[in-house]
Amino acid sequence: MSIVENFDLYAPRLIDKGEYFSMGHTGCAGCGEALATRLVLKGLGKDTIVSNATGCLEIISSRYPTTAWEIPWIHVAFENAAAVAAGVESGLKALRRKGRIPDRDVKSVSMAGDGGTADIGLQALSGAMERGHDMIHVCYDNEAYMNTGIQRSSQTPFGAWSTTSPPGEVSFGQRTWKKNIPEIMVAHNVAYVATANPSYPLDLIRKVEKARKLKGPSYIHCLSVCPTGWRMDSSLTIKVGRLALETGIFPLYEVENGKYRITVDMPEPLRPVEDYLKLQGRFRHLRPDKIEEIQARVNLEIKKLMNKVNYIQSWEELG
Amino acid sequence: MAKRKRIGMEVALAAAEAVGMCNVDVAAVYPITPQSHIAEHLSELVADGKTDTEYVTVESEHTSMSVCIGASATGARAYTATCSQGLMLMHELLPIASAMRCPIVMSVANRPVNAPLNILSDHSDIMPQRDSGWIVIFSENGQEVVDLTLMAYRIAEDKDIMLPVIIGIDGFILTHMVEPMEFPDQKEIDKFLPPYKPYATLHPDKPLTMGAFAMPDFFPQMMKAKDMALLNSKKTIVKVWDEWERKFGRRYRPVETYRTEGAETILVTMGSMSETAELGVDELRDKGVSVGLVKIRLWRPFPSDELKVAVKDARVLAVMDRAVSPGTGGGPVFTDIKAVFYGEDSRPIIVNYVMGLGGVDVTVGDFVKMGEKAAKAKKEEYEFYGVMG
Numbered sequence: 001m002s003i004v005e006n007f008d009l010y011a012p013r014l015i016d017k018g019e020y021f022s023m024g025h026t027g028c029a030g031c032g033e034a035l036a037t038r039l040v041l042k043g044l045g046k047d048t049i050v051s052n053a054t055g056c057l058e059i060i061s062s063r064y065p066t067t068a069w070e071i072p073w074i075h076v077a078f079e080n081a082a083a084v085a086a087g088v089e090s091g092l093k094a095l096r097r098k099g100r101i102p103d104r105d106v107k108s109v110s111m112a113g114d115g116g117t118a119d120i121g122l123q124a125l126s127g128a129m130e131r132g133h134d135m136i137h138v139c140y141d142n143e144a145y146m147n148t149g150i151q152r153s154s155q156t157p158f159g160a161w162s163t164t165s166p167p168g169e170v171s172f173g174q175r176t177w178k179k180n181i182p183e184i185m186v187a188h189n190v191a192y193v194a195t196a197n198p199s200y201p202l203d204l205i206r207k208v209e210k211a212r213k214l215k216g217p218s219y220i221h222c223l224s225v226c227p228t229g230w231r232m233d234s235s236l237t238i239k240v241g242r243l244a245l246e247t248g249i250f251p252l253y254e255v256e257n258g259k260y261r262i263t264v265d266m267p268e269p270l271r272p273v274e275d276y277l278k279l280q281g282r283f284r285h286l287r288p289d290k291i292e293e294i295q296a297r298v299n300l301e302i303k304k305l306m307n308k309v310n311y312i313q314s315w316e317e318l319g
Numbered sequence: 320m321a322k323r324k325r326i327g328m329e330v331a332l333a334a335a336e337a338v339g340m341c342n343v344d345v346a347a348v349y350p351i352t353p354q355s356h357i358a359e360h361l362s363e364l365v366a367d368g369k370t371d372t373e374y375v376t377v378e379s380e381h382t383s384m385s386v387c388i389g390a391s392a393t394g395a396r397a398y399t400a401t402c403s404q405g406l407m408l409m410h411e412l413l414p415i416a417s418a419m420r421c422p423i424v425m426s427v428a429n430r431p432v433n434a435p436l437n438i439l440s441d442h443s444d445i446m447p448q449r450d451s452g453w454i455v456i457f458s459e460n461g462q463e464v465v466d467l468t469l470m471a472y473r474i475a476e477d478k479d480i481m482l483p484v485i486i487g488i489d490g491f492i493l494t495h496m497v498e499p500m501e502f503p504d505q506k507e508i509d510k511f512l513p514p515y516k517p518y519a520t521l522h523p524d525k526p527l528t529m530g531a532f533a534m535p536d537f538f539p540q541m542m543k544a545k546d547m548a549l550l551n552s553k554k555t556i557v558k559v560w561d562e563w564e565r566k567f568g569r570r571y572r573p574v575e576t577y578r579t580e581g582a583e584t585i586l587v588t589m590g591s592m593s594e595t596a597e598l599g600v601d602e603l604r605d606k607g608v609s610v611g612l613v614k615i616r617l618w619r620p621f622p623s624d625e626l627k628v629a630v631k632d633a634r635v636l637a638v639m640d641r642a643v644s645p646g647t648g649g650g651p652v653f654t655d656i657k658a659v660f661y662g663e664d665s666r667p668i669i670v671n672y673v674m675g676l677g678g679v680d681v682t683v684g685d686f687v688k689m690g691e692k693a694a695k696a697k698k699e700e701y702e703f704y705g706v707m708g
């Protein structure tokens with residue numbers, strides 16, 4: 001780890017003590033998405049407006065007339081969180097310019113699940129990133145459409161059970177590999193792209209703070225363990241999140257001005273993927289040959305990532 | 320009233336000019352024929368600094384409406400324009416904009432809906448939006464487009480209303496005509512239309528949750544509130560129109576009449592065909608056929624009471640529909656008008672001509688023919704006028 005020694009001891013004291021995502025939401029026990037949201041909001045601070053896509057996060061936090069949100073928050077529909085956030089940003093910009101609201105830096109942030117980001121929401125997200133709005137999009141990736149009953153998405157892992165990728169006589173579950181959304185965001189030439197994981201809260205908050213400070217669009221892809229959908233014990237959320245890193249399945253990295261950097265070191269050698277898979281009922285049906293296939297793919301993906309980390313220069317270096 | 324210079328201009332450009340006078344904070348417009356000239360001219364006005372507007376060059380109409388809702392929630396005045404497939408693409412968001420009480424204004428350059436693809440003119444795009452909770456106002460000519468656009472935010476942002484407004488501008492027939500029009504001075508408009516003062520906004524100084532979900536304990540109340548707001552909006556709309564008349568001399572009513580005195584048969588139109596229909600009525604009257612014309616300006620909320628008064632002595636109503644409502648046995652305007660008379664003791668015979676679909680020209684002669692036919696009607700009729708087969 002390239003940070004100061006004992007960082008973990010004093011860093012928590014620097015974290016915003018404010019709670020912007022309050023208790024009393026209706027998320028399942030051990031919900032990684034709710035935990036991640038709480039941490040993300042600490043990194044963002046109070047001068048934030050959240051545009052939330054339809055999905056678990058929206059549903060567990062906003063049953064009228066109650067709300068879990070201590071900051072301004074809006075929900076419009078499923079596929080347009082980034083577009084609404086673009087509208088919020090444009091509205092604030094015009095009103096500030098015209099002197100109708102205080103001239104203060106308020107950040108527009110869209111939040112969506114993997115479905116609201118990678119599938120139905122991809123067009124709105126791409127448009128918002130391409131136009132260069134001063135905003136952050138946070139994807140809470142729990143690897144399926146959880147809110148509607150655990151249907152597969154383009155982020156559901158290879159081999160996983162879901163209600164629309166069930167294993168059966170002629171099926172081993174999800175047949176596709178995760179679409180690489182962080183890479184698609186990098187291709188939009190946004191200044192900051194990062195992966196995050198609430199099992200590593202300091203890393204997560206630091207990344208959010210970094211994105212918060214930037215002017216322009218940035219993207220954070222946050223793994224969000226979902227005990228309900230992943231068919232696992234709700235006490236294991238943090239552990240499974242850590243195993244996602246330790247097996248290399250979900251590496252933590254950031255891409256700043258084109259430069260890739262691993263932000264939390266992975267063990268060497270990586271732990272076998274089976275350690276991660278075996279704790280989750282959604283992989284229970286997998287036969288050894290499929291587990292081997294997953295292991296081989298994870299090894300390849302890590303090599304591809306390290307290749308970028310080691311060889312791709314930043315825009316400054318190139319310029 | 321000051322005498323103003325009339326200038327010749329394409330109506331789509333005039334619509335953009337009018338929007339440019341409304342101190343719009345955020346515009347998000349995606350081009351589609353025949354609306355594109357509005358999108359283009361508004362970008363020019365922004366590029367030349369003639370209006371201080373954030374122009375968001377969105378990647379779709381779904382996003383243009385999303386941007387408008389997000390911007391409106393911050394307290395910004397938001398504008399968009401579209402039609403046809405674009406309107407269908409944003410359909411999902413229209414009831415959201417009205418339920419969230421976002422006073423957005425949208426110009427719709429009425430065009431058919433695929434398939435078959437057709438870029439010309441009719442009302443097939445607006446009809447599926449009927450129940451979206453928006454105020455919908457139709458225009459007949461360029462001057463009306465200017466006036467109605469300039470009045471739209473006053474209506475939308477009125478504290479008793481707080482609902483989004485569509486101004487219907489028939490594609491090509493209206494959007495692409497060059498007509499003489501007069502514009503009020505910017506100063507007069509600034510006085511008529513003060514900056515938007517929202518009820519509630521998204522801002523960290525007072526954190527609010529907008530767009531929460533509701534279960535049966537609250538959902539029906541919200542639906543009722545929206546319906547009541549829309550139904551009640553009519554009197555305020557008329558008040559704004561009255562003020563306009565006092566200031567600028569042009570009069571607008573939810574239902575307008577032309578030579579209806581003593582008319583046995585009344586044609587009912589909506590949109591740009593109304594002016595042609597007037598000429599048809601003149602010709603019929605010259606021929607001694609007792610015909611008048613009623614024009615529906617306010618499509619939502621539907622002006623039932625005004626309509627009853629306007630046609631009270633007529634034996635026959637001939638409703639001209641520029642759209643089909645497949646499977647209902649009548650066009651959308653026809654079925655709405657029939658509903659108005661259900662509870663009445665004496666009812667006119669109501670006939671329905673679906674015409675002008677996909678840009679078919681409806682001429683003075685056509686109105687004469689339909690008027691003559693309707694004058695002889697003995698019972699309800701539903702006909703695709705001039706369509707073989």
Ligand SMILES: Cc1ncc(C[n+]2csc(CCOP(=O)(O)OP(=O)(O)O)c2C)c(N)n1
Nearest residue numbers: 054055056078113114115116144145146147
């Ligand atoms: C246009 C549209 N299609 C489908 C739905 C139904 N729907 C609501 S949330 C959801 C899935 C959400 O999945 P994701 O974005 O991954 O969020 P999660 O609930 O998993 O956090 C779906 C399919 C909808 N609300 N709108």
Ligand code: SF4
Nearest residue numbers: 027028031056226228
């Ligand atoms: S289903 Fe999963 S993501 Fe949704 S609230 Fe439960 S644990 Fe959280």
Ligand SMILES: [Mg+2]
Nearest residue numbers: 113114144146
């Ligand atoms: Mg999900």
